[in-house]
Amino acid sequence: MNKIGILVIAGVVALGSCLGLVKYANGAEDRAVSASEPVPVMVAVNDVPEGTTFTTAWNNGDIAMSSMPRSLRPATAVEDPTQLTGLVSAAPLAQGQFVVAESFVSPDPQQRVGPPTFATALPPGTVAVSFKAEAAQAVSDLIRPGDHVNLLVQVPNASVLGLADSGGAAVVTCSRTSRSSPSVT
Numbered sequence: 001m002n003k004i005g006i007l008v009i010a011g012v013v014a015l016g017s018c019l020g021l022v023k024y025a026n027g028a029e030d031r032a033v034s035a036s037e038p039v040p041v042m043v044a045v046n047d048v049p050e051g052t053t054f055t056t057a058w059n060n061g062d063i064a065m066s067s068m069p070r071s072l073r074p075a076t077a078v079e080d081p082t083q084l085t086g087l088v089s090a091a092p093l094a095q096g097q098f099v100v101a102e103s104f105v106s107p108d109p110q111q112r113v114g115p116p117t118f119a120t121a122l123p124p125g126t127v128a129v130s131f132k133a134e135a136a137q138a139v140s141d142l143i144r145p146g147d148h149v150n151l152l153v154q155v156p157n158a159s160v161l162g163l164a165d166s167g168g169a170a171v172v173t174c175s176r177t178s179r180s181s182p183s184v185t
Helices: 003-035 054-059
Strands: 038-044 063-069 151-155 170-174
Touching: 054 063
Parallel strands: none
Antiparallel strands: 038 063, 151 170
C-alpha cells in the first residue's frame, strides 16, 4: 500500500474518532443533568416506631414527601403514598430514613417477612450474612451493600456448620459464585 492510501485511512480513522468523541462529550451533559434531576421520595421526618400504621405516620406528619437526585434514589423507594395504605411499619424508621417498599408490611403477623434487607430479595437456596467491615477490611470502602463477595469464616470446629469434623479450629470458605458446599481449609 502506498503512502497516500495510508494517509487516507489514518485521516478516516482520526475523523471517526473525533466525531465519536464529540458525540460522547455532548451526551455527557445530558446524562449528568438526567442523573441530577430531582425525583420524589418519601422520608421519615420524625422517628416512626415499629408497628405504626402508614396512615397514622402520614397524617401526623412523621412521613412526608421530599426530593433527591435520581442517581441517589434507592431502587425500591416509594413515590406514591396510596401504595402503603393499610400497612404498618416493619421496623422502626429513623428520622431522615427513606421509605422503601419493605418499610411497611401487612398488619397480619403471618405475612410479615421482617425489616427491609437485601435478604428478602435473595433467590431460593442462598443466604444473606451481615457483618460490619472497617474501611481497611472492606478494601477501602469499595465493598457496598449488595456486592457478592467470598467469605472466610473461622469456626471452632467445622461440625458446627454441618460439615465433617475438623478435629479443631477450621477456616470455612464460601463463594457466591460456587454452587457447591462450603469447603474446609
